[in-house]
Amino acid sequence: MLTLYYTRTSFYSRFIWLTLLEKQLKFKLVALKLNGDQFAEEFIEISPFSRIPALVDGEISVIESSAILDYLEIKYPVPALLPKDPQILAKVRMVQTVTNNELLPGLMGMLIHRKDILDYQYAQKRLNNVLDFFEKLLINNTYFAGEQLTFAEIVAGNLIPYFPKFNIPLDRYPQLNRWSENLLLRKSWQEMQLSQEELINFKRRMKVMPKIIQKRRRERVKIGKNV
Numbered sequence: 001m002l003t004l005y006y007t008r009t010s011f012y013s014r015f016i017w018l019t020l021l022e023k024q025l026k027f028k029l030v031a032l033k034l035n036g037d038q039f040a041e042e043f044i045e046i047s048p049f050s051r052i053p054a055l056v057d058g059e060i061s062v063i064e065s066s067a068i069l070d071y072l073e074i075k076y077p078v079p080a081l082l083p084k085d086p087q088i089l090a091k092v093r094m095v096q097t098v099t100n101n102e103l104l105p106g107l108m109g110m111l112i113h114r115k116d117i118l119d120y121q122y123a124q125k126r127l128n129n130v131l132d133f134f135e136k137l138l139i140n141n142t143y144f145a146g147e148q149l150t151f152a153e154i155v156a157g158n159l160i161p162y163f164p165k166f167n168i169p170l171d172r173y174p175q176l177n178r179w180s181e182n183l184l185l186r187k188s189w190q191e192m193q194l195s196q197e198e199l200i201n202f203k204r205r206m207k208v209m210p211k212i213i214q215k216r217r218r219e220r221v222k223i224g225k226n227v
C-alpha cells in the first residue's frame with residue numbers, strides 16, 4: 001500500500017496526490033499539521049529533513065517531490081505522465097521546473113508581501129513572465145504535450161487554475177484560461193478542491209509565513225537537523 005504524508009494545502013504534496021489519482025493507484029493519506037508534528041521522531045525516520053511530501057511504498061520511503069514523481073512514473077507507468085519524444089519531454093520538464101523555480105516563488109511573494117513594496121512587485125513580475133511564457137508554449141493544444149496529460153499539467157495545473165481565487169485573473173491568457181477550465185473539470189482535480197474556508201486560512205497563513213519559517217528554523221537548530 002502506498003502512503004502519502006501531506007497537508008491539503010501544500011503545493012508539493014498536492015501534485016503527488018494528483019499523480020496518485022491520475023494513475024488510479026490505491027493509497028492512504030496521512031495528514032500533517034506542520035505545527036511541529038513534522039519534527040516527531042517517527043516522521044523524521046521517514047522524512048529526514050522533516051518536510052512533506054513523503055511517500056512510503058512498502059519498504060521504500062521517498063522524499064523530494066520531483067524524486068517521488070519519477071519514482072511513481074517508472075514504478076507505475078500506466079497511464080504515462082511523461083512523453084517519450086525528446087522535444088516534448090523538454091517542454092514538459094521546462095514547465096515543471098519553471099513552475100517550481102519561478103511561478104511558485106512569484107505567487108508566494110504576492111501572497112506574503114504588501115503591494116507597495118519591491119518584493120511584491122518583483123514577485124508579480126516573475127509570475128507574469130511565467131504566464132506569458134506558458135501562454136506561448138501551449139499554442140492551441142489541449143495539454144502542453146499535445147493530447148497527452150503529463151507532469152506539466154500535474155505541476156503547473158496545480159497552481160494556475162486557482163489564480164482567480166487569489167485575485168490573479170487569467171483574462172489576458174486565453175490559452176491558459178481554456179486549459180485551466182478543462183483541468184478543473186477532471187475528476188482528480190475535483191477530488192482535491194479546497195473549500196472556501198481552507199483557501200481563506202491558507203491566505204492568512206501566508207501573511208505570517210516569514211515568522212513561521214523562522215520558528216521552524218529555530219526548531220531545526222534545536223533538534224540538530226538540517227535547516
Ligand SMILES: N[C@@H](CCC(=O)N[C@@H](CS)C(=O)NCC(=O)O)C(=O)O
Pocket residue numbers: 010011012013034038050051052053063064065066216
Ligand atoms: N524540495 C521539497 C520541498 C518540500 C517543502 O518545502 N515542503 C513544505 C510544505 S509545502 C514543508 O514540509 N514545510 C514544513 C517545514 O519546512 O518544516 C520538495 O520538492 O518536496
